Amino acid sequence: MPELPEVEVTRRGVAPHIEGQTVTEVVLRRSGLRWPFPLELSSHLSGQIIRGTGRRGKYLLIHFDHGTLIVHLGMSGNLRILPLATIPKKHDHFDLVVGQQLMRMNDARRFGAVLWHPTGDGPLAEHVLLAKLGLEPLEDIFSGEILYQQTRNRSAPIKQVLLAGDIVVGVGNIYACESLFEAGINPKTAAHRIGKVRYSKLAGAIRDILGRAIEKGGSTLRDFVGADGRSGYFQQSYFVYDRAGEPCRVCGLLIEQIKQGQRSTFYCKSCQK
């Protein structure tokens, strides 16, 4: 499941192949994913030059002079750069043909999205899907102090506040569990009951874990395929995620699995208070 590191690795993977290139064709093999594909996408993009790429949270951004293509990989999506005329496989839904290659999106579970934001609609940051996103965890402004300030009115468990994405973006289920372990915080703790010192540890843990994952080239998850077609899945060893009933790598106590908001949470009762 792509979390922030996988999206960033994907962006870095496709960028050198598409930036500065002219789009010659757009191929849509179904009417949409999570939402319908934009009408007239092909006429919007054909003949236009890709000026650059970016990322906001887990949204991948492809910039043109007259607008931005917003791509979300959902939880099973990936982008790959392939030779022209590569036969599409099951769940290959969308191609952007650029020069002698194509950028192809595959998304089995179809939770992904492709949207178009015309420059004339105002600043991209004000797009309805981007406007309420929290801070980028890898930017300098993200800190324990900010986490502390932003959680004073949040009584929900810290794990769910992290996943909500309105304070900090890009932290999905795996990295939320791992970050809370590294910071020694019980995932059930009400966010407003955590102090500055512990938030400082948490901010550092999030930054370290996401940064390391990007360096490694993405996640370890089954669905992710790197932009060059090799698996982006590194069997990194998690401390808690998906380790229910196995011994904690620090203290040896067995890792617990609970449900929070219909999502599995893994943690060590002894190391996380």
Add this chain to the structure above:
DNA sequence: AGCTTCTCCTGCGAGC
């Protein structure tokens, strides 16, 4: 406003 639950979808593994 914030919290919780529901929902979309397919692939996979367990159990029979």
Add this chain to the structure above:
DNA sequence: TGCTCGCAGGAGAAGC
């Protein structure tokens, strides 16, 4: 072998 069932999850939508 083939079936059914439960689970996985990002995040918007809806109800409170």
